[in-house]
Amino acid sequence: MAAAQGFARAKDGTALAYQVAGSGPPLVLLAGQANDHHWWDGVREDFQAGHRTITVDYRGTGASDKPDDPCSTPGFADDVAAVLDELGIDSADVYGTSMGGRTAQWLAINDPGRVRRLVLGCTSPGGARAVERDAEVRRSLAQADPSAVGRTLLDLMYSPSFLAAHDAPRTVLGDRAMSAHARRHHLAASNGHDAWGRLGEIRSRTLVLHGADDRMTPAVNAELLAERIPEAEARVLPGLRHAYFIEGRPEVSELVVDFLAD
Template sequence: MPYVVNEGARLYWREEGAGTPILLIMGLSFTHEMWFRVLPWITSRYRVILFDNRGMGRSDVPRGPYSIRQMARDARAVLDAAGVRAAHVIGASMGGMIAQEMALLCPERVLSLVLGCTTYSGVFGKWPHFGKRPRGMRWSRANRVEREDALAPLLYAAATPRERLEEDLRVRCQCSWTSRGFLNQFTGILLWNSYRRLPRIRVPTLVIHGEEDHLVPPRNGRIVASRIPGAQFQLIPQAGHILITDQPEACREVILRFLEQNGAAD
């Protein structure tokens, strides 16, 4: 299994497919396995590089917190390990924050950006009012499956078929997860802000957001797109935070069209 060491952490990465390189960056507490809905259609056209952020999955869980900028340097180290000079970068949620930071830190490594269900600040972003924890369970005593299932209304659109949610749940619960890694990543989110720096991003950018995103409301994506020169914004109807599960075909169409328009020939 391929690993690269960066700033005290051994990072797991792998690649599939051939052609123009695409780097996939996952969000808070999720691992590279959660790209399973994307991989069949993107690896058939492109060389896809994916990895586990520090603190999750098969990557190390070093002492934290982990800054978004540090995780952007991790992503750059993965490109180095893969021998890739520059790639189209797709980031989801926290991964979208890391992708923004990559475009600011090392713009020569980023050919274009696809920013999904993300925001510009951990503290100053536009957040929903979080109600009480799910009823009918004691959160402190719940196992991982019960907790993940209880969070579904926050992550998915109301009309998403239950079987798709359960498929996601099975994948997530098979992946390595630690509370320390989660807290270290989450602290990095809270301390991060790109709002004033976004106009410095000069690569083609697509911002996509689910219309029913209850975790990171769509206004966040609109603001990100409005701050990046020339950025496109696409709202996906009947999609929540995990929009690739809620509306896989719509996401596929929008992302592939953007990549084709911006030089990612298959």
């Protein structure tokens, strides 16, 4: 089922593109840093039989406006809330991965009645308590050669065996049409995330998912989140990396569907 696109207005007037597909209770799917809704291509279909799936192009990506202004994960959460307001949705399930998980934390903290069930994937609490990627990964991602960075991202997203056996989806490697200023703002937003001191305020029932072999965001962050969020459950998935939700499909999608239905 093709997604229908619409637009909402953020508090500052920025036009925010969103996509809706499927039917049933609303489920918001939030992508990683510097990515648009295509991050979820081939996965959102797993939820559409039982949910009205909603994706958002972050400001600076996809069909949304691209202002040259600073961004933050609380600001992205406000943008998601603006989309939900536009759609007339008072409460939704939210599944955020990577930077989308950071954004989802703030949505659940700042507007607790709006998030029924919360799924946080391959993400971290941010701040001094988070465990960051190692220096080798940081150096590899900072290379000047875009092709080399692309190869690094593929290795961080998928296991070698998966890459050898599949034409691994490139939809998680970033929005190629992003401007340089938008990429800088997204990086600063993700790096600046720190919800540690307020995670205890989350009242949504929460499932934390993480690939055990994730070097982009080390898996120990899943346990930190689960310990900090009241009654959260963590599942660390053997053999999977940052794009665990693609490589581990359909089993991972079934985990999420079961959690949302419980």
